[in-house]
Structure formats: structure tokens, C-alpha cells
Amino acid sequence: MSLKVGIIGLGFMGKVHFDTYAKLGVKVAAIADVDPRKRCGDWSGILGNIGAAGQRQNLRGIRVYEDAAGLLRDSAVDVVDITLPTYLHAPWTIKALRAGYHVICEKPMALSSAEAAAMIRAARSARRHLFIAQCIRFWPAYAAARALVWGGKFGQVLSAVFTRVSPKPTWSWQNWIVNERQSGAAALDLHIHDADFVLHLLGKPRSVQSRASRNKQGGLDHITTFYNYAPGRLVQAEGAWEYHAGFPFSMAFRIALDKATLYFVGADLMLCRATGSPRKMPLQAGDGYYHELKHFVACIRRNRPSGIVPPQSALESVRLVEAEIKSARTGKIVKFR
Numbered sequence: 001m002s003l004k005v006g007i008i009g010l011g012f013m014g015k016v017h018f019d020t021y022a023k024l025g026v027k028v029a030a031i032a033d034v035d036p037r038k039r040c041g042d043w044s045g046i047l048g049n050i051g052a053a054g055q056r057q058n059l060r061g062i063r064v065y066e067d068a069a070g071l072l073r074d075s076a077v078d079v080v081d082i083t084l085p086t087y088l089h090a091p092w093t094i095k096a097l098r099a100g101y102h103v104i105c106e107k108p109m110a111l112s113s114a115e116a117a118a119m120i121r122a123a124r125s126a127r128r129h130l131f132i133a134q135c136i137r138f139w140p141a142y143a144a145a146r147a148l149v150w151g152g153k154f155g156q157v158l159s160a161v162f163t164r165v166s167p168k169p170t171w172s173w174q175n176w177i178v179n180e181r182q183s184g185a186a187a188l189d190l191h192i193h194d195a196d197f198v199l200h201l202l203g204k205p206r207s208v209q210s211r212a213s214r215n216k217q218g219g220l221d222h223i224t225t226f227y228n229y230a231p232g233r234l235v236q237a238e239g240a241w242e243y244h245a246g247f248p249f250s251m252a253f254r255i256a257l258d259k260a261t262l263y264f265v266g267a268d269l270m271l272c273r274a275t276g277s278p279r280k281m282p283l284q285a286g287d288g289y290y291h292e293l294k295h296f297v298a299c300i301r302r303n304r305p306s307g308i309v310p311p312q313s314a315l316e317s318v319r320l321v322e323a324e325i326k327s328a329r330t331g332k333i334v335k336f337r
Ligand SMILES: NC(=O)c1ccc[n+]([C@@H]2O[C@H](COP(=O)([O-])OP(=O)(O)OC[C@H]3O[C@@H](n4cnc5c(N)ncnc54)[C@H](O)[C@@H]3O)[C@@H](O)[C@H]2O)c1
Pocket: 008, 009, 010, 011, 012, 013, 014, 032, 033, 034, 035, 038, 048, 066, 067, 068, 069, 083, 084, 085, 086, 088, 106, 107, 108, 133, 135, 171, 172, 173, 174, 189
């Protein structure tokens, strides 16, 4: 089936998705953006914390709409990909589902778990598929670590530490990303990648204990959380974007199992055994965006929901971060189960 995608929001992630569909050979039939420069193909202002800046884009053969509402009247589109600022995820996802489209929506699913629940209800009543782009579940090093942990050969997880650190985000449209009411600040926007992966890999913690630093407006720009599982297991994640210009973005993890240690820094996943040198583990080629969109497209073609990111699991990740924010703000341990 030749699938036709419409992308709403041609910023940092919209461009990443646009380029990824090209690699997958999937037709982007339509785009929508409120910025006239982007609609004319001048994508030179598109920036993010990874990848190169945008360039001029030839949009010949692509229908271009001035806003999301215009694209949602395009009957030649099968799936709408929402790469809008987070505060617009729930309203536009619900409208797209009600208009009869399958929806792929960027992470975090929504600003709150209540909004995320409304998105799931809309998908159910419209009988359309909803996919949430939790790309770290598809990132080759994380997916390989998951296979090793779930495979059980190296025993139980004793401890796991995840970090994600970035310079201050200065690139977003109307600076929405630094407004906590629009993005959830680093706690929701950035750190949800690791909160989501912890939940996906290890299941629900009993409770969370978080500490955070706040920016001048009160938003949490740096959060560290302990996820409380059984006593004797240490699971921690840190997400921060309070660093100044020039500080390099990085994501990393280390997982200690009974019989081996896994660590990911830079591009390589390494496995250390009781003796000998670390072994570089084979990884799938391509990045998490490629594998994630490939999977969602395959699901739509087969008319199946995602077994890797059921929407309810993305909602639970928003709920987990809500618990972490509550813990950081109150200084108390917050139950999660
Ligand atoms: N998966 C990841 O690794 C990752 C990385 C970065 C961002 N994100 C997520 O992607 C989403 C978008 O973030 P971004 O960094 O691309 O933002 P951005 O500010 O770069 O882009 C947002 C775009 O939406 C457009 N827009 C705003 N309102 C619109 C409307 N009503 N109709 C059409 N276009 C509209 C803006 O003009 C802009 O081009 C966020 O939810 C963010 O959390 C995910």
C-alpha cells in the first residue's frame, strides 16, 4: 500500500521526520507550518541539539498548508505526523483522529496524563491507530541493551544509570520550549526519554524520589530521579538542559547485571564480562528515528497497533514524569504504582 503522510510542524523534529520518510521511501504528500519561510522551502533557520542546520528544500509535488487545520482537510493523506510544540499535541491529535487519520505524534505524548488519556479515547472512538514517537525504544544501542537484559543470559539488573544532557534550547519556534507551561521544561521534554526507557525496560517502580534545579520562571531544567524498585536495586536517571552554549549534547547509560556490565557512551554499546576486555556489541545501522518511523509505517500498512509503543505506555511515561515533578517540588517520595 502506498502510504501518504502529512507532517504538521516543520521545525527541528518535523525536518528529522521529513528526511527520515525520504530514507524509508515513504511519500510525504503534504506539510503544514504557520511560518511562511518554511512553507517556501527556506529551512535554513531549523536547528536543534543534534544534526546539522536545515537548508533550502525543494517542495515541488508536496501540498503546503498555512496551518494544521488546512492539512486536516486533505483527503489524499492517510497518516498525520504531528511534530508540533508539545502543548499542541493533544488538541491537534484529537482533531486529526476525529477527521479520520491515523496519527504519529512526537513525544512527550502530551503536557499531562489527562490530555494523553483524551488522545487515547479519541483514537478508540475514531478506530484509528495512534503512535507516540518514543524514539529511544528504537535507538540501536538502547534496543540492543533491552534485548540483552530481557534475554536473561547475564542475570538480573543490579543497577542502571541513564543521563541526557544538553545546552539550553534556544532554537524553538517562539521559544515555546523554555516555557514550562508549553513544554513541561527539561523534566518532561528531555528527561522523558529516559523515564520512558526505564519504565519500558524495568516496569513500574514502586515510587520515585527526585531532585531538580529550577530556572528563574520555576521550570525544572535539571532533574535527577531514583526509581524505587525492590531494595538493593539502584535505578537512576538524570536529564538537564541548563548548560551554556557550546556544551555538547550527550546521552549515555550503564547497566550492571549479575554477570556483565553494559555501557553506552558516544556511539558504542560495550559489554564487560568478569574477565577480559570490553566487547563492542553489534548495533543496527541507522538511528532511532529511522527504526521508529519504519515500525509505525509497517504497523499502519498491516493495520495493527504498535507492540513496541502502545499509546497507554506513553501515557504511563507522562504519568511517571508527573510523579517525578511532584517529588522534586515537594521533596517527598511519590508513590507510582
Ligand atoms: N524525539 C526527539 O528526539 C525529539 C527531539 C526534539 C523535539 N521533539 C519533540 O518534537 C516536538 C516539536 O519540537 P521541535 O523542537 O521540532 O519544535 P520547533 O519549535 O523546532 O518546531 C515547531 C514547528 O511547529 C510550527 N507550528 C506551530 N504552530 C503551528 C500550527 N498551528 N500549525 C502548523 N505549524 C505550527 C512552527 O512554525 C515550527 O516550525 C516537541 O513535542 C518536542 O518535544 C522530539
